[in-house]
Amino acid sequence: MKLEMQKSEPPEISSKNQEFRKKGNSPICDLAHLSVSPASPQVSAFKFQASSSSSPLLPILLKEIDEAGGAIPFRRFMELALYHPELGYYASGRAKIGKEGDFFTSVSVGRIYGRLLASICREAWELLGTPSEFTIIEQGANDGTMALDILEALTESNDACAAALRYLIVEPFSLNRERQQQKLAAFSRVSWIASLEELSCFSGIHLSSELLDAFPVDSLRWNGESWEEEVVAAPDDQLCWKTRSVSDPDLAMAAALLPTNLATGFRVEVNPGMRPWLHSLHRKMDRGLILTVDYGQSGEDRYAPHRADGTLLAYQAHQRFDDPLPEPGLRDITAQVDFTTLGRQAREEGFEILGYSDQHHFLVGAAEPWLRSLGDLLGGSTPNTQKDLRSLQTLLHPSTMGSQFKAIAFGKNFPASPQLSCFKFQRPGVEVL
Ligand SMILES: C[S@@+](CC[C@H](N)C(=O)[O-])C[C@H]1O[C@@H](n2cnc3c(N)ncnc32)[C@H](O)[C@@H]1O
Numbered sequence: 001m002k003l004e005m006q007k008s009e010p011p012e013i014s015s016k017n018q019e020f021r022k023k024g025n026s027p028i029c030d031l032a033h034l035s036v037s038p039a040s041p042q043v044s045a046f047k048f049q050a051s052s053s054s055s056p057l058l059p060i061l062l063k064e065i066d067e068a069g070g071a072i073p074f075r076r077f078m079e080l081a082l083y084h085p086e087l088g089y090y091a092s093g094r095a096k097i098g099k100e101g102d103f104f105t106s107v108s109v110g111r112i113y114g115r116l117l118a119s120i121c122r123e124a125w126e127l128l129g130t131p132s133e134f135t136i137i138e139q140g141a142n143d144g145t146m147a148l149d150i151l152e153a154l155t156e157s158n159d160a161c162a163a164a165l166r167y168l169i170v171e172p173f174s175l176n177r178e179r180q181q182q183k184l185a186a187f188s189r190v191s192w193i194a195s196l197e198e199l200s201c202f203s204g205i206h207l208s209s210e211l212l213d214a215f216p217v218d219s220l221r222w223n224g225e226s227w228e229e230e231v232v233a234a235p236d237d238q239l240c241w242k243t244r245s246v247s248d249p250d251l252a253m254a255a256a257l258l259p260t261n262l263a264t265g266f267r268v269e270v271n272p273g274m275r276p277w278l279h280s281l282h283r284k285m286d287r288g289l290i291l292t293v294d295y296g297q298s299g300e301d302r303y304a305p306h307r308a309d310g311t312l313l314a315y316q317a318h319q320r321f322d323d324p325l326p327e328p329g330l331r332d333i334t335a336q337v338d339f340t341t342l343g344r345q346a347r348e349e350g351f352e353i354l355g356y357s358d359q360h361h362f363l364v365g366a367a368e369p370w371l372r373s374l375g376d377l378l379g380g381s382t383p384n385t386q387k388d389l390r391s392l393q394t395l396l397h398p399s400t401m402g403s404q405f406k407a408i409a410f411g412k413n414f415p416a417s418p419q420l421s422c423f424k425f426q427r428p429g430v431e432v433l
Contacts, residue, residue, distance in 0.1 A: 053326065053327055053328075054327065054330065055327050055329050055330055056087055056329065057081065057084055057087040057088070057328045058239075060080065060084065060087070061077065061080060061232075061239065061328060062237055064076070064080070065232065065234045066234075071231040071233040071242055071244065072231060073229065073231055073232075074218060074219040074229075074230055075216040075217055075272065076232075077232040077325070077328070078216040078333050079216040080328065080329075081324075081328035081331075081333055083172075084329065088329055089331060089332055089333070090176075091172075091173045091175075092175075092329065093176070093179075094329075097142060097143075102316050102317055102318065102331070102332055103315040103318060103332060105209060105210050106210075106293065106359070106395055107149075107209055108145070109401075110387060110391025110392075110394075111149040111152075111388065111391070112367075112388040112391045112395070113146070113209075113363075113395060114146045114147075114148070114150045114152075115150075115152075115370075116367055116370070116422075117146070117149075117150055117291075119153070119366060119369065119370065120205075120366055120420060120421075120422050121134075121136055121154065121205055121207075122161050123420055124204075124414075125164060125204075126161075127414065127415050127420070128203065128287055128414070128415075130160060130161070130164070132160075132164055133164055133203070134164040134165055134166070134203065134205075135166045135202040135203065135205075136150065136165065136167050136207060137168045137199070137207065138150075138168070138169050138207050138208065139169075139170040139211055140170075140208050140209065140210065140211035140214065141170075141176070142176065143176070143179045143180065144169070144179060144181075144182075144183035145183070146207075146209060147169060147180065147183070147184055148183050148184060151165075151167060151184065151187050166191070166204075167187065167190045167191075168191050168193065168202075169191075169192050170192075170196060170199070171192055171193075171194065172194050172195060177192055196277070196280040196284070197280070199280070202284060202285060202286060202288070203285075203286045203287040203288050205288055205289050206281055206289070206290045207291055208290075208291075208293070209292075209293050209294070210293070211294070212271065212274060212296075212337045213294050213335060213336060213337055214332075214334060215273035215274065216272075216273065217270060217271045217272075217312070218254070218269065218272060219267060219268075219269055219310060219312065220255055220267065220268050220269070220270060221266070221267050222263075222265065222266040222267075223243075226245070226246075227246060227255040227258060228244065228246065229243065229244055229245070229246045229247075229248075229251060230242070230243055230267070231243070231244055239325040239326070250272060251270065251272070254270040254272070255270070257341075262303060262308075263305070263308060265308065266308050267308065267309055267312075268303075268310060269311060269335040269336075269338075271335065271337070271338065274342055274345055275345050275349075278342075278346050278349045278410075279349055282349045285412045286413070287412065287413040287414060288411070288412060288413075289354060289409050289411040289414050290346075290351070290410045291407065291408075291409045292408055292409075293359065293405055293406070294337045294405065295336055295337065295405050295406070296311075296337030296406060297336065297339065297406070298338075298339040298340045298356070298406075299340055302338055310335075311335050311336035312333065312334070312335050313334055313335075314326075314331040314333050314334075315331060315332045315334070316332070337406070339356065339406055339408060340432075340433055343430075343433030344433070346410040350412065351410035352410065352411050352412070352414070353430045353433060354409040354411045354414065354416070354420060354423065355407070355419070355420060355422065355423030355426050355429075356408045356426060356429060356430050356433055357407050357422075357423055357426035357427055357428075357429070358402060358403050358405065358406055358427055358428070359395065359401055359406065360396050360397075360398050360402030360427075361425040361426055361427045362406075362407040362422050362426065363392070363402075363422070364396065364425055365420075365422045365423060365426070368421060369421065407422065
């Protein structure tokens with residue numbers, strides 16, 4: 001959850017109906033193969049000069065915009081801003097999560113989040129018939145905190161579940177991988193791959209927290225008659241929004257599924273990386289489930305009037321910026337997840353939706369056995385338990401993390417009943433998808 005402390009400058013004014021030549025699609029899901037210009041000195045020969053921005057990525061963006069004929073799709077801008085191999089916010093190692101960083105996530109609230117996910121993993125292992133090999137795959141593991149919390153919880157008792165466990169992290173960036181390796185040095189059955197392409201067939205669970213909101217998105221605006229694409233241009237070396245008609249066939253197909261009874265100027269984001277991500281996982285999964293937790297919404301809620309300016313935001317030092325264009329590479333950029341589209345695409349890929357819930361009801365279900373086990377012991381509980389309970393309160397809070405975050409799970413050859421405990425109290429539930 002990006003807990004915002006301060007609202008910043010308003011979005012830059014977009015101008016409409018301008019046509020620009022467009023760059024081809026760039027890889028979205030597979031960051032290991034991100035294609036970029038090098039962050040090298042030859043950039044200085046380029047006709048644009050870096051503006052007053054302190055972003056070292058700016059000259060690279062200006063060059064790419066120029067080569068593309070004056071504008072690039074927003075998804076390409078976001079891809080470079082977050083994942084340029086040397087200067088992207090996530091690839092450079094600049095991303096910091098938690099109190100001293102740029103934003104909080106559920107993982108950074110405390111170890112209880114990982115411990116509750118560990119209890120879901122154990123339950124999934126049981127529902128799969130306690131197989132002798134069970135793989136937990138985590139994607140978007142950042143510094144490895146959630147992996148540590150899960151592994152500590154699952155290996156506390158030296159039982160059959162701990163013996164069956166393999167933990168695999170999908171990590172495209174070497175700096176992150178090094179941080180994760182240091183943090184997880186005490187655990188022997190952890191391994192790494194750079195992308196889902198390297199994944200072998202597996203049975204188990206794929207976990208992610210705030211992964212999909214970090215996938216590069218396209219931005220569309222309703223002009224009263226049709227959807228137009230919002231692209232990034234740079235007249236006078238200043239990054240700014242422009243609109244053009246939609247020419248990319250995939251984007252045109254995505255636009256055709258959007259509602260048209262919206263106010264003129266309504267913005268939405270389309271996440272083209274979700275479908276290939278689901279496709280890869282369905283192809284590689286033998287038996288198991290995907291569980292992903294992120295902020296976003298489903299159905300009509302996505303098109304509520306207060307979302308008329310879209311859901312793109314940038315974060316830096318716990319400040320929220322409504323315009324994601326300034327300071328590329330120095331700020332996180334996110335777009336909320338469209339759970340209706342995610343659910344539809346998962347079904348189309350062949351998954352069954354096992355549950356869909358806000359974080360409040362999801363974690364209450366997951367925490368119930370632990371809360372019961374505390375019982376009368378509470379008076380004499382340990383400092384760790386007290387800390388866990390305080391973290392849980394933050395994670396559950398119905399006006400912030402408890403309602404804005406959603407958990408969704410997709411199964412393949414996974415028993416539909418008994419239901420996973422975490423979806424026992426689910427709201428709004430699978431029916432809305
Ligand atoms: C908002 S952070 C969330 C970090 C962590 N899961 C948490 O909740 O605290 C998003 C993370 O997803 C990673 N990421 C984005 N796309 C990815 C991909 N295709 N494969 C692996 N990691 C990816 C980013 O590098 C970043 O570490």
